Amino acid sequence: MAFRGPKAWLWRWRRNPLKRRIDAVEAWVVLGAWMVTIATGVLAGLTATGSVEHGLARERAEWRQVVALVTQKAPGTAPGPASGHSARASGEQVWGKVRWTAPDGTGHTGQVRVDPGSAAGTAVTVWTDPHGELVTAPPTASQARLRASLIGVLVGLSAAAVPFLGGRVLCGRIERRRLAQWDMEWARFGPYWGRKTS
Structure with a gap:
């Protein structure tokens, strides 16, 4: 069984001599993507829920x-x-x-x-x-609340998927760039690996 040390919270922002600039960029991209995802999902869901409830209440009043x-x-x-x-x-x-x-x-x-x-x-x-x-x-008040809630959840999840997937795509590009940098450095220092210095 592999040994696992204690989980380090906020490890992306801790000081580390091996951390590169691209690692810091990735950390901020991940944070920004999560914040936008949550805000977009909540705002879209609440807006959709309120709009559907208002429309169904108007139907109950007018029909x-x-x-x-x-x-x-x-x-x-x-x-x-x-x-x-x-x-x-x-x-x-x-x-x-x-x-x-x-x-x-x-x-x-x-x-x-x-x-x-x-x-x-x-x-x-x-x-x-x-x-x-x-x-x-027209639906009753309780049916309208249930319908509005379900539609709000679906709209919120759909809206949140856009920034979430955008962040995943951006992190994938950052990962490819990091691997390309490692390949360049390995090509430069690889020939010296195992060679005696004295």
Whole structure:
């Protein structure tokens, strides 16, 4: 088993007679890359989270439930009382044409999910935006927080990847340059290796 000494914190900034200028440059590049990565990820994540929460809160405030009427009999057959269950309880629904009136008084038509066999004139509840167009039900406050948090994490990680990868690429170039310097010095001093000085 190889011997491992105690871990030296901040070893890149400690004095060392073998440390070269390129080693100091690499130390600052690593520090800068980590600082920019963390700052970028946190700022992008918080900004995205706030933007998504604001947008979803606006949807909850502006979208309204309205009563729409089925315009023609929906496909399928409505289960009778003898079947012992309703289509709504089983979750089976079909697409049906409906019409509704927007807040500005204009009439709209569209397709929504309704119970099979719904007769013309059956009332169904739909969600509309301020223009009276059909929308899905807005998320609740807790659903909005969860969605905003997930999107914020994804955006933060994606944004942080850019400076992180940039720092890795820069450190790779520094490492190649350091190896090239070692090769030059080895070519200069290698022939003297093992030669007696006296």
